[in-house]
Amino acid sequence: QQQVKQSPQSLIVQKGGISIINCAYENTAFDYFPWYQQFPGKGPALLIAIRPDVSEKKEGRFTISFNKSAKQFSLHIMDSQPGDSATYFCAARFSGNTGKLIFGQGTTLQVKP
Amino acid sequence: DGGITQSPKYLFRKEGQNVTLSCEQNLNHDAMYWYRQDPGQGLRLIYYSQIVNDFQKGDIAEGYSVSREKKESFPLTVTSAQKNPTAFYLCASSSQLASGETQYFGPGTRLLVL
Numbered sequence: 001q002q003q004v005k006q007s008p009q010s011l012i013v014q015k016g017g018i019s020i021i022n023c024a025y026e027n028t029a030f031d032y033f034p035w036y037q038q039f040p041g042k043g044p045a046l047l048i049a050i051r052p053d054v055s056e057k058k059e060g061r062f063t064i065s066f067n068k069s070a071k072q073f074s075l076h077i078m079d080s081q082p083g084d085s086a087t088y089f090c091a092a093r094f095s096g097n098t099g100k101l102i103f104g105q106g107t108t109l110q111v112k113p
Numbered sequence: 114d115g116g117i118t119q120s121p122k123y124l125f126r127k128e129g130q131n132v133t134l135s136c137e138q139n140l141n142h143d144a145m146y147w148y149r150q151d152p153g154q155g156l157r158l159i160y161y162s163q164i165v166n167d168f169q170k171g172d173i174a175e176g177y178s179v180s181r182e183k184k185e186s187f188p189l190t191v192t193s194a195q196k197n198p199t200a201f202y203l204c205a206s207s208s209q210l211a212s213g214e215t216q217y218f219g220p221g222t223r224l225l226v227l
Contacts, residue, residue: 009153034215043117043203043218044156089155093215098163099144099207100171101216103155 003027004092006104013111019077021107023090031095035075038087080111117219119204124224126198134189134222136204145187146216149173150201162187199226
């Protein structure tokens with residue numbers, strides 16, 4: 001069953017607006033939470049990531065907010081640009097040494113000029 | 114120029130045919146992974162390998178096989194037992210060191226059935 005639930009499935013934002021994508025997880029055995037960005041026909045690329053002992057991480061226009069007690073984390077894209085139009089995946093890594101990731105179902109973001 | 118390469122970019126399979134997708138990495142990563150991507154379903158793990166000559170099934174291994182004879186190579190064979198093989202296949206790798214935080218992906222292979 002799906003262990004990481006991502007919403008919304010699609011999102012349309014005006015240029016300059018804030019894009020917010022949410023993820024929730026069930027398993028407490030996760031120790032690392034990356035976000036990936038994928039353009040059509042390309043492989044996913046790591047965008048930003050966070051550990052559960054940190055509540056927020058910011059890199060440029062991208063911020064992850066993490067709520068450990070609620071088992072939720074979200075990606076905020078500030079000042080969204082048309083070039084940000086892509087599919088975004090949240091993921092959660094199992095603790096231990098397998099490196100296995102569980103992915104959310106993805107959010108297709110369209111930023112309108 | 115370090116990275117992960119996948120070939121071919123497009124692959125066509127006939128009914129009853131086995132096909133092999135190539136994945137090579139020069140990042141000196143120990144672990145390698147194969148995912149299948151279908152629209153609206155995210156990425157699903159097919160097989161993974163943490164070390165040469167060893168690999169484990171992922172969530173959807175039926176109809177697929179892999180080998181890991183070299184550290185830098187992790188080919189995936191889609192067998193005739195896989196009845197719905199049309200998908201985008203992604204290979205990834207990661208370091209097993211404590212600093213190896215996450216997986217890095219190749220450009221993908223799109224498999225189509227004729």
